[in-house]
Amino acid sequence: MVVCDHVEGLVATPAGPFYGPLAHGFACGAHLPVHVSSPWNALGDPVRDFDDDRLALADSWGITTPQGWRRQADHLLAGLDVGPEIDAVLGLRRRLRQRTGTVDPTAWRAAVRDWAVGQPGDPRELVDLVGVITRYEARFRADGVLPPGGVVNSVLGYDYGRAVSLARRGHGGGFCDHTAAEAVVLAAGALCRRAYTSWADFSAGYALGRVIRFDREEYGHMYVSVRGPHRLLMTERSSPWVHLPFS
The missing domain is CATH 1.10.10 (Arc Repressor Mutant, subunit A)
Structure with missing residues (x-):
């Protein structure tokens, strides 16, 4: 059975950054926003509310307190999850x-x-x-997620990319303020620069971390939901991966 790419579209908010370290950090967490068609360059999503973010944090992460959010953010930034x-x-x-x-x-x-x-x-x-x-x-x-002969050198990008998503949820759920959330985004971007050489290199590492964690070689939803965003982010003219230098 052929499973189509799960891509809703690339969305940005005019109020968010498009260049600089903060934009780079947000771009390292862009797979998920592209998958669900939410802004890649913002902490907030206008279609989500406080309860949505808190429920997602509790269901997906077991996070119910600001302290729990901080521990998980530090865990991801240390590359200790996947x-x-x-x-x-x-x-x-x-x-x-x-x-x-x-x-x-x-x-x-x-x-x-x-x-x-x-x-x-x-x-x-x-x-x-x-x-x-x-x-x-x-x-x-x-x-096309890797070039011919290409290999993945690190999966740490999956932890770092998810740290950006966690910053968004933590801010939306009231578990951290704007400054703390942006600090996580900036840290994730800096760590990705140390671990990878390009957006393509980073994305392949993110993708491998995700599929080893969740796909179990089924090549189903968990696979295509990262393949589709990779393709769009690597080719769409408005993509941050096209207009932002990686290093």
Whole structure:
């Protein structure tokens, strides 16, 4: 079955930033606004209200207090939600490639197997990540999320992008003020600049983090709901990814 891209459209508010560090931070959280057709460059959404944001925070994050919002924001900015184990596996491939020039999955699995012995949890799950990542990257290349021969170097962008979404919800739900929410957006943008080299590089990392977390290789809604925004943000003339430099 072919599943169509889930894209509503790219929306911006004239009152929001279009250039500078704050706009860059908002652009790092643009996948979700494009998916639901809300402004990418603002904390607020005119069609959402206080209760919507509080309900979303409670249902999706278990957040019911300002303290809980702050803890989760810090957790995401530290890259501790989806990122650590997957990024460690990707880092092993980067180091192998630096030494040998190319990496075949067998050598990568062996490196992960050796490293996983000293890690918490089931080492087999970490080794299995090699196959999961390889298959998603092949699909990304087929769908244009990665260029031919391209790979993902980090999934930390998924945590950072979600930190921007959390800032929007926290502000809308009254769990933080405007200054605190913007500080999270700015921090997320700065962290993305450190981890990635371009919007395409960032988006592929965000996408891989999302699909490993939620899609389970079904290539269903969770896959197309990130593929569609990626395509629009990379090509639409009014996209922040087109008019904003990444670094």
